Amino acid sequence: MTSTVIPSPAPAVAEGPARPAHRDGNVLRWLGAYASSMIGDNVYYLALSWAAVQAGSPAQAGFVMAVSAVPRALLMLGGGVVADRFGPRKVVIGSDAVRCAAVLALAALFFATRPGLWPLVLTAVVFGVVDAVFMPAVGALPARITGRDQLARVQGMRGLAIRSANVLGAPLGGLAVALGGAATAFALAGLLIAVSVPLLVSVRMRSLSPDETADPTGRTAWHDLCDGLRYIRGHRVLAPLIAAIALGDLGFVGPLNVGLTLLADRRGWGASGMGWVIAAFGTGAGAAALLLTLRGRLPRAGTVAAAAILGGSAAICALAFVPSVAAAVGVALVVGLLAGLSGALCAALIQTQADPAYLGRVTAVAGIVSLGLAPLGMPVVAAAIGWWGTGPVFTASAAVCGLGGVLTLCVRDLRRAELPR
Numbered sequence: 001m002t003s004t005v006i007p008s009p010a011p012a013v014a015e016g017p018a019r020p021a022h023r024d025g026n027v028l029r030w031l032g033a034y035a036s037s038m039i040g041d042n043v044y045y046l047a048l049s050w051a052a053v054q055a056g057s058p059a060q061a062g063f064v065m066a067v068s069a070v071p072r073a074l075l076m077l078g079g080g081v082v083a084d085r086f087g088p089r090k091v092v093i094g095s096d097a098v099r100c101a102a103v104l105a106l107a108a109l110f111f112a113t114r115p116g117l118w119p120l121v122l123t124a125v126v127f128g129v130v131d132a133v134f135m136p137a138v139g140a141l142p143a144r145i146t147g148r149d150q151l152a153r154v155q156g157m158r159g160l161a162i163r164s165a166n167v168l169g170a171p172l173g174g175l176a177v178a179l180g181g182a183a184t185a186f187a188l189a190g191l192l193i194a195v196s197v198p199l200l201v202s203v204r205m206r207s208l209s210p211d212e213t214a215d216p217t218g219r220t221a222w223h224d225l226c227d228g229l230r231y232i233r234g235h236r237v238l239a240p241l242i243a244a245i246a247l248g249d250l251g252f253v254g255p256l257n258v259g260l261t262l263l264a265d266r267r268g269w270g271a272s273g274m275g276w277v278i279a280a281f282g283t284g285a286g287a288a289a290l291l292l293t294l295r296g297r298l299p300r301a302g303t304v305a306a307a308a309i310l311g312g313s314a315a316i317c318a319l320a321f322v323p324s325v326a327a328a329v330g331v332a333l334v335v336g337l338l339a340g341l342s343g344a345l346c347a348a349l350i351q352t353q354a355d356p357a358y359l360g361r362v363t364a365v366a367g368i369v370s371l372g373l374a375p376l377g378m379p380v381v382a383a384a385i386g387w388w389g390t391g392p393v394f395t396a397s398a399a400v401c402g403l404g405g406v407l408t409l410c411v412r413d414l415r416r417a418e419l420p421r
Contacts, residue, residue: 021150022158022293026204030145033199034138035161037096037416040192042169043176044103044127047185048120050177051110056117064120068128072371075132080364081224082138086359092141093200095134096193102126104190110183136372139347143356144205148420152295152348159289159344163282228361236413237302237353238362244404244414245346246369248309251401252339254381255316255394256281262382263390273325280329284336285343292344302408302417305345309405312338314396320394349417377421 021027052061060078083091106123109115142154176185219227232238264274298304315335322328354362384393408414 017152020296021146021153024146024150025309027146027150027154027157028204029199031142031157031161032160033096033196033203036163036192036199037196038162038165038173039169040099040103040189040196042187043173043192044163045190046170046173047177048180049187051182052117052120054182055114055120055280060252064117064124067121068131068189069371070126071125071201072135073130073368076136076364076368077225078221079133080136080228080361081221082133083140083360084228084363085221085224087205088137088140088144088360089200089203089205090134091137093197095137096196096200097128098130099127099134100190100193101132102199103186107183107186107190110181110186110329135367136364139350139367140356140359143351143354143359145203145249146206146351150296150297151351152301152344152419153293155344155348155351156289156292156294156296158347159340160286160293163286164288166282201397224362228358229365230413231355231358232362232365233281235353236411238350240407240411240414241346241349241353241417242362242366242369243304244306244309244407245250245366245389245406247404248342248346248372248401251397251399251404252316253312255319255397256335258379258382259390259394259397260319262385263394266390267325269325269328273328276325277328277332280332281336281339284333284338285340288337288340290343291341292348295296297419297421298345300416301345301349302415303417305342305349306405306408306415307343308338308345309408310402312342313402314406316401317395317398345419348419352420353417 052064055061056064102123106119109119133272142151142158146154172188173185176188232242248369260274260277264270264277267273268276270274292298312335315338317330319331319335324330350362350366351359381393381397384396
């Protein structure tokens with residue numbers, strides 16, 4: 001069967017004039033639900049790591065923390081099909097309800113006894129399975145609650161929610177553990193996730209035109225999956241955009257996670273110095289999200305995303321050669337700003353270029369790249385730094401990341417891609 005080339009602009013959705021997203025109560029209810037769920041996630045992961053360390057060896061604790069990644073990576077393509085078939089809001093509500101029930105059950109178990117590692121492993125696997133459908137649905141939901149011209153602003157708002165959750169979640173989880181142990185922290189995580197459910201129920205969904213509505217009648221899930229992959233492959237913007245995201249993440253995740261820890265250790269910056277560098281990165285990424293929230297749209301989105309990827313790549317390379325913590329903080333601020341900007345613009349382009357009927361599957365493919373392939377590079381980066389040092393490895397990683405920007409500039413339709421006015 002031959003695939004047809006899909007034109008890059010997504011068909012227009014029948015809708016009235018969209019209210020600015022940051023003033024739209026419908027969007028703000030979704031944002032509140034998303035932020036509460038993400039804060040709950042952060043509390044949960046802190047409680048999980050604490051409970052795992054208390055119940056087993058460091059290696060066993062590492063296994064507990066990593067086990068959820070396997071079902072998430074294996075099942076996410078199917079999760080995209082589920083999101084498109086049943087609608088993203090239903091899937092997100094169901095996912096949050098299951099996660100809430102699992103965490104509260106774990107809290108009750110910890111209040112009653114010392115259960116050991118296996119309940120932690122089981123809960124982590126449940127989270128991984130649920131995340132496989134939750135993440136594509138979360139990616140597909142914004143296009144159903146606001147107009148296409150507001151989707152870039154929504155991505156900025158989502159970025160601010162993620163940064164806020166990262167800032168608030170860990171202290172809340174630590175306080176809960178200090179007051180009542182892992183059981184109290186799990187209970188708090190479950191309650192925070194529970195808050196999202198009624199908020200999501202109150203969110204109104206925009207109606208799609210008939211040609212944008214997925215019709216599963218007479219079609220198998222496998223047919224839907226293959227159809228989604230053909231759609232991405234034939235799209236003149238989405239196919240190269242996902243490839244650019246893959247290159248960017250492969251070059252970015254390793255140095256900014258395990259690589260930064262090893263760099264701080266070799267330079268003698270200590271935990272406090274590394275903390276300042278991470279805080280600077282988060283500040284820069286938050287500033288980029290705030291910029292997109294306030295502006296709502298940046299002209300020449302494809303070209304700006306390419307420039308941000310290339311500039312961020314150069315900054316990643318420079319990070320390995322700065323002479324002091326203060327200089328590293330300044331470079332990390334630039335990395336965060338440019339990475340946050342390119343990430344938000346790429347996400348907004350996915351939202352606006354993809355047909356809403358395919359958005360869950362498109363988000364799933366992009367998510368597999370970020371959450372499945374890119375983390376596999378972390379042990380490779382760690383081993384390479386042990387052999388060759390931080391400078392050559394950061395430089396090579398920056399080159400891989402920069403290829404994403406080069407690809408974006410070389411593909412005309414992606415380079416000229418614009419966000420709707």
